[in-house]
Amino acid sequence: MTIREDQVKALANETRIEVLRLLDDPSAHFSMQESADPVAVGVCVLLLAEHFSVSQPTMSRHIELLKRAGFIIAKRQQKWTYCSRNEAALTDYAAWLKSSLNIKSI
Amino acid sequence: MTIREDQVKALANETRIEVLRLLDDPSAHFSMQESADPVAVGVCVLLLAEHFSVSQPTMSRHIELLKRAGFIIAKRQQKWTYCSRNEAALTDYAAWLKSSLNIKSI
DNA sequence: TTGACATATAGCGTATTTGCTATTTAACTA
């Protein structure tokens, strides 16, 4: 599995796309998180699981795949794992897709 | 299945990405096609299958998925089905991905 | 040290994807 395959597969799932979307503006849905500032630090896995009404292990797996693709950064702090977007990786992927497929202009 | 899901799934496969890449410059690999000009008309399914060393039915299905995503246009002429890129759909998808994920700039 | 909470991992069942071969359909040609 190349990184590009990982990235392409990571986006082949509505939940994971929506996670990336939510993490673009964590304050909109996760301002109730008290252990850490969702904007500055990230959103913990359990809050994401609850938001999507999936089990904690299921969300953990989604996060793992997004992490492997490089799209999110997960930092462990105390007992929480805080997730935030890796803007550089997202920009890079979009640029790769554009040039790789030779998409005219966006 | 929404069109976006179809598109996202269509790109979740290396062969299909490569098909789109090849169809951007058909003359580079398919100039031997005699029944129709590969640039003007498109590339037939069997030539694509041979290029990837997959069976004709397998390539036929890849084409079907790319067609459903709107990424390629397949026009039947005599006994051949000629495939060409749908630039508008590719551009539209890239734009959607960019704005949907709020990717900064490409 | 025990208990709790958040996360990660293991293991399982189901659904989907992807390849194949065999067959059918469509278009042509001798």
Next chain:
DNA sequence: TAGTTAAATAGCAAATACGCTATATGTCAA
């Protein structure tokens, strides 16, 4: 009409993906 070629479809097997529950691990507080 019979045979040939290109593509599509049906049906099957293997691999992957994705959800769950149960359990292990890590962190902390009483």
